[in-house]
Amino acid sequence: MNAAPPPATAARLDTVETSPLRDILALASRSDVVSFAGGLPDPALFDHEGLRTAVDQVLTHAPRRAFQYSRTEGDPALRAAIAARLDRRGLPTAPDDLLITTGSQQALALATTALLEPGDTVLVENPSYLAALQCFRLAGARVVPLPTCGGECDPAVLTEVVRRERPKLLYVIPNFQNPTGSTMSARLRQEVARNAAAHGLWIVEDDPYGELRYRGDPVPAIAAHPGAEDRTIVLGSFSKILAPGLRVGWLRAPRGARRALTVAKQVADLHTSTLDQAIVGAYLAGGRMEGHIAGLRQAYGARLAAMVAGLPEALPEGSTWNEPEGGMFLWVRLPEGMDAAATLPSAMRRNVAYVPGASFFTDSPVPASMRLTFTTHAQDEIAEGLARLGTVLRQSPHDRDMPAAAQPTAGSPGRRPR
Numbered sequence: 001m002n003a004a005p006p007p008a009t010a011a012r013l014d015t016v017e018t019s020p021l022r023d024i025l026a027l028a029s030r031s032d033v034v035s036f037a038g039g040l041p042d043p044a045l046f047d048h049e050g051l052r053t054a055v056d057q058v059l060t061h062a063p064r065r066a067f068q069y070s071r072t073e074g075d076p077a078l079r080a081a082i083a084a085r086l087d088r089r090g091l092p093t094a095p096d097d098l099l100i101t102t103g104s105q106q107a108l109a110l111a112t113t114a115l116l117e118p119g120d121t122v123l124v125e126n127p128s129y130l131a132a133l134q135c136f137r138l139a140g141a142r143v144v145p146l147p148t149c150g151g152e153c154d155p156a157v158l159t160e161v162v163r164r165e166r167p168k169l170l171y172v173i174p175n176f177q178n179p180t181g182s183t184m185s186a187r188l189r190q191e192v193a194r195n196a197a198a199h200g201l202w203i204v205e206d207d208p209y210g211e212l213r214y215r216g217d218p219v220p221a222i223a224a225h226p227g228a229e230d231r232t233i234v235l236g237s238f239s240k241i242l243a244p245g246l247r248v249g250w251l252r253a254p255r256g257a258r259r260a261l262t263v264a265k266q267v268a269d270l271h272t273s274t275l276d277q278a279i280v281g282a283y284l285a286g287g288r289m290e291g292h293i294a295g296l297r298q299a300y301g302a303r304l305a306a307m308v309a310g311l312p313e314a315l316p317e318g319s320t321w322n323e324p325e326g327g328m329f330l331w332v333r334l335p336e337g338m339d340a341a342a343t344l345p346s347a348m349r350r351n352v353a354y355v356p357g358a359s360f361f362t363d364s365p366v367p368a369s370m371r372l373t374f375t376t377h378a379q380d381e382i383a384e385g386l387a388r389l390g391t392v393l394r395q396s397p398h399d400r401d402m403p404a405a406a407q408p409t410a411g412s413p414g415r416r417p418r
């Protein structure tokens with residue numbers, strides 16, 4: 001029989017590029033590579049003992065419940081525990097305001113499904129989180145970058161862009177942004193809330209890093225500002241503070257969006273894994289979370305300091321970088337004329353990885369920019385990685401293209417960092 005070929009896959013997926021980070025991350029996962037590339041927590045810092053206790057408790061005391069179907073909105077005890085944590089962080093929250101999601105990535109997908117029609121305009125920071133941009137594009141949205149003037153967007157420019165572009169949604173990562181590591185000022189947060197209320201738009205406030213603050217004072221959430229209460233969806237996650245493999249996140253939604261979000265969640269996966277929710281619930285009930293986060297802050301803060309201390313030696317003259325107050329990322333600008341994507345293959349040959357910044361822009365990419373993650377490795381490995389990076393970036397383009405074996409080595413030969 002002459003079989004007809006299967007029909008084409010959905011055309012809307014053809015317009016969304018696969019993440020260029022995937023290939024880099026696959027290479028960077030080799031054990032001999034110092035990776036400044038992925039937004040990966042250090043697995044050595046997972047609370048192995050606390051997680052084992054939580055898993056044991058669930059399997060011993062609640063196996064029937066933990067392996068059964070459960071409610072779309074999520075486990076009531078877990079919702080209550082998250083609401084109490086948000087309350088303590090200055091964002092008054094009731095358990096019913098929350099929907100447990102399969103990572104905050106799903107929360108982003110649900111907000112997109114619930115709020116956007118094809119052709120709607122979404123305003124984003126530029127650069128921004130790549131998977132969010134993919135999400136909006138897949139929904140057929142028009143993604144418009146928010147102009148930034150050196151640092152963050154001028155509130156007057158924000159108002160002008162909102163008036164001109166008439167966005168339906170504004171997507172921001174106010175704390176320790178991905179990819180730049182920068183934090184939105186209290187003034188701009190207030191202006192975001194004011195503009196959203198004045199011009200009738202939704203805000204998605206994505207906050208997976210907010211609890212990883214190493215210095216300075218927390219800045220109130222956009223959702224806590226007058227005008228933003230009934231139009232802001234806050235996204236949160238246990239990925240960066242507990243374990244990303246659990247895939248447990250949440251969204252905090254105003255009443256007007258809850259029904260649509262719950263229907264979107266039902267369609268997506270009925271509910272987040274009952275077992276994973278139970279493990280996170282038992283972990284929170286065990287009372288170790290705050291101590292664990294304090295430990296992460298101390299460890300990651302020291303790593304950030306080590307990276308900042310090593311950059312002047314590693315980066316070519318004329319480079320600039322920021323010193324984030326928290327999170328996982330630091331943003332570098334190499335001297336004008338350099339291209340971080342072009343130097344990446346030589347860096348990989350030297351067993352050090354980073355992400356070229358150009359990948360994160362919706363518009364006017366900056367080839368000389370790069371994102372460096374400082375959380376994945378301990379200080380000595382960061383120093384080793386920066387030594388390798390320095391060798392690559394300070395070479396002439398001609399030397400860079402030579403095989404690594406023909407070049408002088410950086411750092412101590414034979415060391416094999418994780």
Ligand SMILES: Cc1ncc(COP(=O)(O)O)c(C=O)c1O
Pocket residue numbers: 039102103104105106129173178206208236237238239244248249
């Ligand atoms: C800004 C931002 N939002 C959302 C996510 C998704 O995280 P998860 O789905 O693991 O909660 C990430 C992951 O790196 C992120 O950087």
